[in-house]
Amino acid sequence: MAVPLFDLTRQYATLRAEIEPAVCELLALGNYVLGPAVDEFENGAANFLHSAHAIGVANGTDALMLALRAINLQPGDEVITTPFTFYSAAEVVALLGAKPVFVDIEEDTFNIDPAQIEAAITLRTKAIIPVHLFGHPADMPAIMAIARKHDLRVIEDCAQSWGAILDGQQTGTWGDAGTFSFFPTKNLGSCGEGGLICSDDAKLAEKSRQLRVHGQSQRYIYDELGYNSRLHALQATILSIKLRHVDSWNDARRKHAAHYAQLLAGTPYVVPAERDGARHIYHQYTLRLPRSLDRDRISAKLTERGIGHAIYYPRSLHLQPVFADLGYETGDLPISERVTEEVLSLPIFPELREDEVEAVGAALCEAVADGG
Numbered sequence: 001m002a003v004p005l006f007d008l009t010r011q012y013a014t015l016r017a018e019i020e021p022a023v024c025e026l027l028a029l030g031n032y033v034l035g036p037a038v039d040e041f042e043n044g045a046a047n048f049l050h051s052a053h054a055i056g057v058a059n060g061t062d063a064l065m066l067a068l069r070a071i072n073l074q075p076g077d078e079v080i081t082t083p084f085t086f087y088s089a090a091e092v093v094a095l096l097g098a099k100p101v102f103v104d105i106e107e108d109t110f111n112i113d114p115a116q117i118e119a120a121i122t123l124r125t126k127a128i129i130p131v132h133l134f135g136h137p138a139d140m141p142a143i144m145a146i147a148r149k150h151d152l153r154v155i156e157d158c159a160q161s162w163g164a165i166l167d168g169q170q171t172g173t174w175g176d177a178g179t180f181s182f183f184p185t186k187n188l189g190s191c192g193e194g195g196l197i198c199s200d201d202a203k204l205a206e207k208s209r210q211l212r213v214h215g216q217s218q219r220y221i222y223d224e225l226g227y228n229s230r231l232h233a234l235q236a237t238i239l240s241i242k243l244r245h246v247d248s249w250n251d252a253r254r255k256h257a258a259h260y261a262q263l264l265a266g267t268p269y270v271v272p273a274e275r276d277g278a279r280h281i282y283h284q285y286t287l288r289l290p291r292s293l294d295r296d297r298i299s300a301k302l303t304e305r306g307i308g309h310a311i312y313y314p315r316s317l318h319l320q321p322v323f324a325d326l327g328y329e330t331g332d333l334p335i336s337e338r339v340t341e342e343v344l345s346l347p348i349f350p351e352l353r354e355d356e357v358e359a360v361g362a363a364l365c366e367a368v369a370d371g372g
Ligand SMILES: *Cc1c(COP(=O)(O)O)cnc(C)c1O
Pocket: 059, 060, 061, 062, 085, 086, 087, 088, 089, 131, 157, 159, 160, 180, 181, 182, 183, 193, 194, 195
């Protein structure tokens, strides 16, 4: 049985009767830019997250960019972040003329290791960007304690963690701001592009709102250089509908993850950890393969059987060509470098069927039995 890595059409089929009339109504009303649809989604998002403010923007990368501008990040500042993630956080730090400083990760959660942050702090350090990678919360109590001690700002990259909880608190609400992405494959995904900033800080929220409309404080009065980065009303309409389902989708992801863990018990695959107090929402289900298994061969066998899978992520950010000028070398961040060679992500999405999870598990077990 072939199993896709993800299949957006299955979710759409379950929502079609809700989405199509709402989209048609918006099209007929003509409020395409900001307006009531965006207000409604922002209110729903703020309620869901238990955050005072939510600001819809064009995508998750812009959410990071605007949040960093809103904390007044300046050229020459340093921002501590993880090398094992999607590119955006480091990219926007560098685009703003600041310097990404990479700190190695915890091998079980794949998230930034708080125990290694303090050694990376200098007089120029302005902020920390933890990423709740694959939907597992980063160690926010430890990160916030360091931030308070050194007077640093914290922007949480929550692009993969909508609805993930740590110690009863949503990711995105620990630091100064949380940033989200609604790229279609995210666990709360739009039908195009979208992003959001949440914050309890009224000033930060106000500045983010201005920055998304060119830095405009009143109509046609510009206080500073900004962006054209608005959440589209069509996407907001769809997201308001999806918001009502996302908790149950995250539950379904968790159920599939438990099923995988059961099927892979007793194999050499290292299944994802879930720390005490954490609600992992399994945006990705990412295994680690021991060195005794040849990842290329396992991957080829899965491909042969039509089992979707991916390597998130094959190259640590400190070793990306674009950051060569930062002077990092192979061996500098050994855990991040090692996991790039060990990880393998399996199909996980709410609409995945149990027999499909079993087919993936069986294909993996067979691949080991064949000698990896
Ligand atoms: C997807 C993603 C982003 C970027 O979101 P876009 O909406 O594609 O710009 C940022 N950070 C992480 C961790 C992501 O997974």
